[in-house]
Amino acid sequence: MITVKGLHKKFKDFHVLKGLDMHVQKGEIYGFIGHNGAGKSTTMNILVGLSRPTRGECTVNGTVLANVEHPGDLHIGYLPEDPRFYSWMTARETLAYLGGDIAGERINEMLEWVGLTHAAHRRVGGFSRGMKQRLGVGAALIRDPALLILDEPSSALDPEGRSDVLRLIAEMKQMGKTILFSTHILADVERVCDRVGMIAEGRMIMEKPLFQLQRDNIRPIFEITPAIPWEPDIISKLSQLDVVLEVTIKGNSLHVMTVDESESSKKLLRFFADRNTPLRGLSLRKNSLEELFLQEVKPL
Ligand SMILES: Nc1ncnc2c1ncn2[C@@H]1O[C@H](COP(=O)(O)OP(=O)(O)O)[C@@H](O)[C@H]1O
Ligand SMILES: [Mg+2]
Known part of the structure; x- marks a missing residue:
């Protein structure tokens, strides 16, 4: 689903990614872990088409990134690290706005799925962090993409909010989706991931199925x-x-x-x-x- 080979990214003379390789397989939950500042968001921004690599090849959903003109063509559900919504819109309006021509029925389904039916007509500006994050997960899935890239979806939440988001991620997998998510909370990775990639000093220092990691290293x-x-x-x-x-x-x-x-x-x-x-x-x-x-x- 995602293949990254020798990815480099420099910001002026600051070399963040130094030959990163990554393999995400169809239908799996991939946990991308590393310290703050390791380059997780930088990698994900490149994968969703928001930022250009300095060097290296990325294939996403069967498409070579360099050949993509509009990021929207990649059909990725993306949840940024700090999702922003219009505070004056309601949850329902937000999903309708982001979904474009998506039918109302799907919007109701998504609101129900993320547990916001009761707050459908409340303004997002008054939402708690956990509610906003669940809305963000719903927004990422609204157009029914096969691949979801979620940047620290659970990191800023309290234990209950984290559990909610992790449950939604596990449910996405049941729907047949492929999910790549980043985190610096390792317990979250242990709870839901099939495969783990560790980034340090601009490279993937370990990439293994979770069970193998536990068998060989724990x-x-x-x-x-x-x-x-x-x-x-x-x-x-x-x-x-x-x-x-x-x-x-x-x-x-x-x-x-x-x-x-x-x-x-x-x-x-x-x-x-x-x-x-x-x-x-x-x-x-x-x-x-x-x-x-x-x-x-x-x-x-
Ligand atoms: N647009 C940018 N310009 C300059 N430096 C950046 C930019 N974006 C990220 N960086 C730097 O790149 C490094 C990796 O950042 P990031 O990918 O956000 O890390 P992570 O998501 O793993 O915490 C950090 O040192 C950050 O300051
Ligand atoms: Mg980040």
């Missing part, structure tokens, strides 16, 4: 709290165990990342038993996508 972490102070060289001793990948101290607990759960738990318990170290707590969790992201992408 590791168990044992959080171990002792009943007595640690031996001073505990980190280097633990690191010598073949199942241990990484040891960090957080507060008075040790966080030990290991290659697996069962072998590692046995070896860790034996390690402490051999030293006669009494433990006050031992718990197991998985590292989150957030931690993985921080490992892969060094903060700016």
Whole structure:
């Protein structure tokens, strides 16, 4: 659905995208993640035809971008990072205006779908952030595009608003749509995405199906709290165990990342038993996508 090869974008001498590659397949939800300022919006603006690449090739919906004269010809549903509406229009008028010749029935359907039927005749100027964002999602879908590009659709919302938007995104997929959305909230990606792309320093540093990312990169972490102070060289001793990948101290607990759960738990318990170290707590969790992201992408 989207293929990007060697995309570069410079603003004067500021090089934002430095050879970005991206592959979005038909029918999937693609989560585009990266720090603020990494170049997500820049990439999306190019994909929807609002900004020209400095170099590189993009194919969207089977069309090579360079050959497109009017962005509207791409038939993409686009939700900008900060959607603006006419504050004096009602929700219904807004969708009618953006839908052009779309029939009233479809407008009612969209209002119902985004949960704004009760506010259909209220002015958008008085809407909450969450309502505006849901209206924006409805507006992106009003012309029934096959591809939706949503720039941080959930990022500025409270947990309830985020859940609403993520549910709408999941429902779009059920309708057979392809969705590319950006976010810096990694938990949102874990909730709905099929594929994840991480951008850093102008390039795609990782692009994988979510399940593969979880299988290959998400590791168990044992959080171990002792009943007595640690031996001073505990980190280097633990690191010598073949199942241990990484040891960090957080507060008075040790966080030990290991290659697996069962072998590692046995070896860790034996390690402490051999030293006669009494433990006050031992718990197991998985590292989150957030931690993985921080490992892969060094903060700016
Ligand atoms: N029109 C522009 N002119 C100059 N610099 C820009 C412009 N648009 C974006 N940038 C810069 O490009 C970088 C990437 O921005 P952006 O794509 O908005 O990042 P993201 O969406 O990942 O937060 C930022 O440093 C931003 O300041
Ligand atoms: Mg952005």
